[in-house]
Amino acid sequence: MVRFLIRAAIFLGTAALGLLIAWLVLPGFDIDWTGFLVAMLIFAIAQSLLSPLISKLAQRHAPAILGGVGLVSTFIALLLAHWIGNGLQIDGLLTWVLATLIVWLVTALGTWLLPLIFLKRRAGERREARR
Template identity: 40%
Template structure:
């Protein structure tokens, strides 16, 4: 149970950082401060739900797409978040593509590094 909670916390923080970085880098992407938390929660929930589905479809129908399933799930999560929430606005096809890549890359790096920062004492106690 604690591992699931820790993973959820890391995912929320990583996705928040990724959305902020993408909005900061891309002029065609904007996040409003008021709806930011709602956008992060929606994005994280959609990403968590859609990623296993896309992986399963990739394995059974198109194994070639398995490597890109994380990018596809990130794009789907961005689309759903933009449609459902007023907190995320993305304009232009180039911005959509770059936003997908930036959010995916930053969240991957953040998910790798955040546990070392957040759970530093716990990890040190285990060793």
């Protein structure tokens, strides 16, 4: 249960960080602070549901695009957060492409590196507690 909570916190944190970085560096990417939490939650939930679904579909029907599953699911999750929540506005094709790349890169690196740090520390704490 603790592992799940750590992974959920990492995923939400990296989603928030990716959205904030895109907001800071892209002129056509605007976040309304009152709707930021809603946009982040919509993005994180959509991303976590879409990634396995798109991966399964790609594996079955188009194995050549498996490497792009993260980018596709990030784009669709941004699209849903843009449509459903009022806190995220993305204008222009270049902004959509760059926002997808930035948010994908931040979430990919964060969900890859941070569990190694936090879960390794947690495993070390467990070993110490057993002694």
